[in-house]
Amino acid sequence: MSEDTGDVKQQRSTNVTWVESAVTREARETRRGHRGAVLWFTGLSASGKSTLATEVEKELFSEGYFSYVLDGDNFRHGLNGDLGFSPEDRTENIRRVGEVAKLFAESGALVLTAFISPYRRDRDRVRALVTRPQDFIEIHVSCPVNVCEARDPKGLYKKARAGEIPNFTGIDAPYEKPREAEITVETDVGDVKTCARQVIDFLRTHEYISQKPQPRSNKG
């Protein structure tokens, strides 16, 4: 029994009136001119998830849409600061990210998440969590591990090889590729603009955003 659910629904006092019509998700989406959804980028460390999510966000913003990137940094230092990298903690990490992403989608935002999310089961759980099936768009940021390791922008692969980071995805912890991702981008083949265009085209074709590109705006 939750106290927090006991606030309203019906009020006996005439001083506080029950508010019948909250703002619906549909009303928000109509106002914003796009659908709310979770764009779930998954892939190895250094595969380009954050780079790509950031580029897609820029593109969406330039067309006047509202999107927001949830990234590992924000979460590991904030909401999920109490979690480590054990399989259980990784699962809980992704569960919480999924719940937060769902809230953003409900609010009408196009929310982009950039987490390795190596376990298929965890990603499928987020897919099952969202309100509408089309709210979850899985984007496999595909890149061979040797290419990721050659990039190694923060020297994490090097440390993993030296045994300094145990349970490193792709080295001594598994990455389970998506079986039916809505989108697969290959960052070892296409550049970031090309990959971002692929994502935007999907959103357009499936009517998350307007089918016609919106005039670009630099103001505000």
Next chain:
Amino acid sequence: MSEDTGDVKQQRSTNVTWVESAVTREARETRRGHRGAVLWFTGLSASGKSTLATEVEKELFSEGYFSYVLDGDNFRHGLNGDLGFSPEDRTENIRRVGEVAKLFAESGALVLTAFISPYRRDRDRVRALVTRPQDFIEIHVSCPVNVCEARDPKGLYKKARAGEIPNFTGIDAPYEKPREAEITVETDVGDVKTCARQVIDFLRTHEYISQKPQPRSNKG
């Protein structure tokens, strides 16, 4: 060391370019025409937090602003489904709500939270968490416990008196009133419209939203 932070910043491969200019919070706020902030409603069960938050949201939406209500229901069934009502769990509950509210504010939204949040320390922790001091607006939804108990829309007070809900705020668990809330509304005195107006006026006076009321719109 977080794997999820190891994605970008600098890329060796020419195929993935580091994206310099992410969309800033300032750019979002300019585009939206209002500041991002957390409107933190706190008060006893049945004091009218959710009713009031919902009314404020409606008003904001009708003027074209983007707001979203985070409520106990969504959280207790979702993100915080693993938490109970012990003092420790209540603290963790509010910590997580605070972290999520911060993300919404960062995304440029006016986010309204409707949680009892009985401990001053927990609320102050959220206040300390947000990026800018003015991001946190504490709203004390004040109502004498006997009035809340008379309302008792879900019969929770009755159950608490019968000993069926232990640790019920205001009955056998403490509610620590805010000492320096930005806004105090008295729901036993003013009706919901009046209280909502008080909140909107604060947002206007302190330039979270335009100082002049925006034309009302019913379209989308």
